Amino acid sequence: MQCLARILLLALLPGCTSIIVRPIDARPEMSHVCIQENPKVLVSDFLPVLRDGLSRHGITSEVFLNPAPTHCDFILTYTALRTWDFAPLLAHAEIRIERHGLQVGYGEFHLRGGGGYSVYKWQGTKTKMDPVIDQLFAAR
Numbered sequence: 001m002q003c004l005a006r007i008l009l010l011a012l013l014p015g016c017t018s019i020i021v022r023p024i025d026a027r028p029e030m031s032h033v034c035i036q037e038n039p040k041v042l043v044s045d046f047l048p049v050l051r052d053g054l055s056r057h058g059i060t061s062e063v064f065l066n067p068a069p070t071h072c073d074f075i076l077t078y079t080a081l082r083t084w085d086f087a088p089l090l091a092h093a094e095i096r097i098e099r100h101g102l103q104v105g106y107g108e109f110h111l112r113g114g115g116g117y118s119v120y121k122w123q124g125t126k127t128k129m130d131p132v133i134d135q136l137f138a139a140r
Helices: 002-016 046-056 125-136
Strands: 017-022 032-036 060-064 074-084 088-099 102-111
Touching: 017 125, 032 046, 046 060, 046 074, 046 088, 046 125, 088 125, 102 125
Parallel strands: 032 060, 032 074
Antiparallel strands: 017 102, 074 088, 088 102
């Protein structure tokens, strides 16, 4: 009986996170993305993880506040929220990419119910966001 309870618990742990991605079409002209800095985001390593992910897919990036530089065809906006469970941890993040005001890609990470008993919830920003970024740019 105890073994069955452990198996059920292990089966439920992956259900503590949700990743939703609407990937970007293969666009050879997307070689550079301008990232609108979100000063409300308190996840200190979020922006570096995001920029590293773009670089991994061959996309250069620059960060701006407002207004967007005129040479930017692709604008990336993001939000990231923390929660607390003995330590601060990334609980929710969204990435939106627009081209000329039209959304061309979307990625979301969400820790359901604060992550429950999953040890995954204490993983770093990179571990949580790399799968989202990789799926977002899978066609590249």
